[in-house]
Amino acid sequence: MTCGIRMHRRTALSSLLALGAAGAGFGPAAAQGGKSALNLAMVAEPPTLDIQSTPADLVCIIMQHVYEPLFTFDAKAALVPMLAEAMPKISADGKLYTITLRKGVMLHSGRELNADDVVASLKRWMDVSPRGKSVAVQVADLAAKGPLTVDITLKNAYAPLLSQLAMASGMAAIMAKESLAQPLREYVGTGPYKFKERKPDQYVLLTRFDGYAARKEAASGYGGKRVAAVEELRFVPVPNANTRVEGALAGQFHYADLLPIEALPRLEKAGGKVVPIMTPSFGFPYLVFNTKEGSLAHQPVRKAVQTALGEGEMLAAGFGDTRFFVAEGNHFPKGTPFYSTAGITAYNERDAKKAKSQAEQAGYKGEPVRILTSRQYDFHYNMALIMAEQLKRAGFKAELNVVEWATLLQRRADPKLWDIYITHSGLFPEPMLSPPQLGDGAPGWWNSPAKQEALAALNQEPNPAKRGALWGRVQQVVYDEVPYIQVGKFASLSARAPALQGYTPYTYPFFWNTSLKS
Incomplete structure (x- = not known):
């Protein structure tokens, strides 16, 4: 899901030289004026720094150091307050949330945060964010009720509200x-770091905010106390995965994100020069179907595509090492509250003969099935290659359209330009957090009476114990109507320098509470 503009190897290396010329250096603590700085190799150039406006992972990874939400998730995926003083007071009917803000939280501009900032920010979020728009249809009123108090009034009870407000x-x-x-x-x-400078295709520079008001609770996941121990964070776009690997091995980066799985043996044999990091249960790749226009707008044709696909083979092509993927049709892992086997007999069928018969009965007449993908993520592209072959074996006219990731993000907004696109998501504790196709208006444009009925039951049920079974009904509808296909689960590979201390793997890597050993 991370967005960016692809650079060639030469451009990536020139950006490293530019960092050095600016005084960043590549040693454990070298930086301009002797400041401690982290050089962090990211997969791309961020398309924007507006964290509200895009679900792009890369924008989140960078700007979560600058901005904070009202609530967040701790290490056990439980909701905890961040800018809110405590968890909200919720009315008996589940429609009124009263949120009290912490006193003394300072903005980077030097004044104290207040309820008017929160109301204005949330209203903007509901205008510009795909997730915010899905929340906006649930909101009847949003208002400041005092300098540090905000009321959110809902039209109906909406159980995912706090998770939506906490999502990074x-x-x-x-x-x-x-x-x-x-x-x-x-x-x-209000975050522990403030924005300093952006040089496109070179770096985004954040500096420590000395006026930061940290929480007092012990750090846990994204929650609790945040400390900016390192003075500067420099996020460097390095789209070439091999360049990220080589830079990590050479000590040019303190952290290198999303490395190819086949690099693991080299990292393990590097003699302690680099520390490989596996982030388990990182997320899931998924295939989004265009339900509005084109060859897959007809649901029976999508069912035939579903039958043709072998997700296990796709995962093997994408990740190779079986330690890094699990082929399973349940959206949520076993042992979690939303685990369900509903519909999973349709997962990983890989039955070309049956799929061809289904397609013919559905009226498919050889129209192109345009698969939109990018090389920004190697596993997206490798899965797309296998998928295209699986579809061809079932009689579909599969066409692979390989574009820059930023171009894919633009094209997916136009229903005339694609039939399937490949992306991925983090694995989150609330179903409504991902994929966005569960909401309204996301590319794919899935909408049906069965969807609305199943989601209304899930979202209006306040009892967490009952919501698990209700998710099973939603999962069944997803398998029946095929708006998207969850391919499986995967872990990610990244690497850190031995000097980087205190780093804990999470879906969206963060660098508060980390330090540099001299």
């Missing part, structure tokens, strides 16, 4: 109200 990607980020604009030109938040 496409964050309901709280910003200084005077900085709000469309597009954003100033990045004024």
